Amino acid sequence: MIFRTLPDLWRCAPGLISLLLAVVVVQGLVPAVSVFLSKWTIDGIGRLASGGEANLTLLALAWAATALVGQLTNVGGTVLQGHAADHFTVSTVTSLMRKMQALPGLDVVEDPRFHDDVETLQTGARFRPLNLVATLLGLLRAVVGVLGVAGALLVIGWWVPLVVVAGILPLAHAQIRLREVGWSLAIQRTQEARELAYDQQVGMRHEYAKEVRLYDLMPYLLGRYQRGALAYQGVMRGMRNRQVVGVLPHQALALAVTAGLFAYAVWRAGQGTLSAGDVVLVITALAQVRESLGSVAEYLGMGTEHLRWFQKYHDFLDAAPRVAPPAEPRPVPSRLTLTLQNVSFGYRDLPPVLDNVSVTIPEGQTVAIVGENGAGKTTLVKLLLRFYDPNAGQILLGEEGEQVDLRKVDIAAWRTQVAAVFQDFARFEWTLRDNILLGHSEEDARLAQAVFSSGLAAALDRVNNGLDARIGQTFGGVDLSGGQWQKLATARALYRDARVLILDEPTAALDPRSEAEVFGAFAALSRGRTTLLITHRLGSVLMADRILVMKQGRLIEDGTHAELLARGGEYAELWRLQASQYDDAAPVLEPAGSEV
């Protein structure tokens, strides 16, 4: 992982990183120079005391210069390190977002295991790059410091630096090992951490606030949170304690080695084979070495943990999407007849929700898809958008003779041909304008038309700033009603000049007048376009040329309103049930299970 992470770091700002490395090396050498200055000062004082000569002024100037270099490199190192970490953070987060962009399907984002990865990657991306930079530089500084000062210890024997390093190795190894264990445990527990955070959010965030108050949910949430937190923290605390206590014996060994060398140096001075300056050098050098080696071990441990995060990050970047873009994408055919041929599909490893569906929808046709909850209507359009690939069968675009399998078509190009109002459309808390344009360039007439046809114009009268009003509560914007949000989602779809229009319950939250207006707009808009309308309001299917009825993943009826009524099957039954709700003479409610 280091062999991939370091080049990544280097590539994000090569000039800056070179300068930073030079500064850190100088910074790391300052302690070694200080140690020698101490020795030369003590030896100089000794010579002066015994009538010899010593240039103490030069030594004082050297001290001052060394201290100045130390301070300058400290400040410069901190500034440059901040810059490098900023670059690295941006490049890491950018790569993560680009990878998301390169995952055209929904399979990965809906996988619960992936939620854990995203949680780890998303929270880590905020601080791991920064911490890795700080850790690597700290490590380099400490290693240079150790090498420089250990070199000074050659004064008392060639073997001394070796003994010092050997004394610290078990500590370094233990630090790395403990960090690895800690990381693995934290990763295993990500799901629990996410659940804790979720219960907290439910208690605190505005989207849950009404139910939390009405149903007095807080005691229940607190109970869940406290039970979960106690269990989770117990495990994590045990791990942290083991980390702290586990390194104690190794620290004791490192301390014993330096204490032994100190005693040896004092003994040699007593024998007259080391000068007073040499002894000062050994004492300061040992203190420095001990500190720097401690830092090396600590940085190695921290670095290991950060690198494990980067390993996860690289694994994610390398992950092959199940919905794979075609190697040689074919253009979208000029005529857009949609054909499903024996399509079966199940989410992940769950039972199939589409069972051998075959249908052809000629270009320009308006098709309503109806059926009970969970029948597979939304799944069918998600397959058409290539959010998933069928497990069996195929989806073809184009007229007979020039049909192309959807899996071979350029995904981005295909999606530009489609506009959709999803049942669970996204509520972007940006301005109204940005919510409609979605990053596309603005065309005044088209924007005005989309706002008018969606019925959003009435909502605009009530907000300051018109289309520039920020919406949603998170950033203090204006909140919209459910119906106004739905009109906004509709305006978004209408703004796109798409050849295929997908409307999944597009009027569920609209009042009758708005619904009639919006359907009027859809009717106008669907002219010349292929339109798929999923709805439970059977009155609205009258605008369709053709109705598909789905039940338990199968397409069970296909025809016009009149044909299906005449057939007296599922559609006729659904129609009768719904009509009866508006009919004074008929019973208003049917038994459960008849939901449309």
Ligand SMILES: Nc1ncnc2c1ncn2[C@@H]1O[C@H](COP(=O)(O)OP(=O)(O)OP(=O)(O)O)[C@@H](O)[C@H]1O
């Ligand atoms: N992302 C998903 N992961 C797993 N199962 C899913 C997913 N989305 C839908 N399902 C399941 O697939 C089945 C079909 O769902 P789908 O949303 O296609 O039904 P629908 O006909 O659109 O229903 P509704 O009228 O309630 O919107 C349901 O049983 C649902 O639980």
